[in-house]
Amino acid sequence: MLELPYTVLDAEMTGLDPAYDELLxxxxxxxxxxRIVLGETFYRLIRPEREHWGQSxxxxxxxxxxxxAAPPIHEVLPEFxxxxxxxxxxxHGVEVDRRFLEGAASRLGLSWPKTLWIDTGRVARWLTTHHGALPEAGADRGRFCLEDLLAAYEIEPPARHHALADAYVTALVWQRQLTELFAEGIHTLRDLRLAGLA
Structure with missing residues (x-):
């Protein structure tokens, strides 16, 4: 796990319904x-197809x-x-991003690569059960928002709800979680999968 390649991602959308809303x-x-690989980042704005949106x-x-003036999804997604x-x-809460990305790929006839997905919120719940080091507020709710984890790890976000900034702070969270997982005996990808985290 300590040598595997990861892409830490975040998406902003016009809403939360992948059947109707679009990636922004x-x-x-x-x-x-x-290790965060400096210089290897991705950030693109996307022009949605529907004209009437804006509540988000x-x-x-x-x-x-x-x-x-941003490119449409059919130009951005293959690059991503x-x-x-x-x-x-x-x-963080990556299942929402996954549904949007896989849905958009399907509509465009793109083959989304088969890969593992890791949710830092799910990892936080597992670590709380086994490690007990994360804030009780999140544990009491049965979930952790990204702000809970940023506070627990004393990470100051440069911005919030900006796709690249959120990807970056989520990468900082994942850095710390990798160390904690290793301390709890999660040393390989197989261990991660057996723990139900990937």
Whole structure:
């Protein structure tokens, strides 16, 4: 696990329904084991097909005018698939991102690479059960938001709900989680899968 390639990703969308809403931005950071690979990042704004959207602007700050000249998804997604190829994908609450990405790939006739997905929120729950070092507030809710983990690991985000910034701070969380997983006997990808974390 300490030498495996990871792509830590985040997406911003027009909403949370992958059957209707669309991707607005993709951000990703490359890691090899716990090391963030400087200079190997991905960030693109995406122009959605539907004209009438904007309610989600209060979350991520992306306005229709900001993406008016951005490339459409059919130009961005193949580039993103190539960036992610051959790596394990990591994100916080990554199942939402996964549904959007795989759905968009399917609609475009793209083959999304078969890979493992790791959710730092699920890892946090596992670590709380086995390690007990994370904030009780998250444990009491049965889940951890990214802010809980940033506070627990004393990580100051440069921005929030910006795809690249969120990918970067999630990479910092994953760095720390890798160390804690190793201390708990999770040394290989097989261990990670047996623990139900990938």
């Amino acid at each position: 931005a993709l951000g990703a950071v490359r890691m090899v084991g716990p 602007v209060v979350i991520h700050g992306i306005r229709p005018v900001d993406v008016a 698939v190539r960036f992610c190829a051959g790596t394990i994908l990591v994100g």
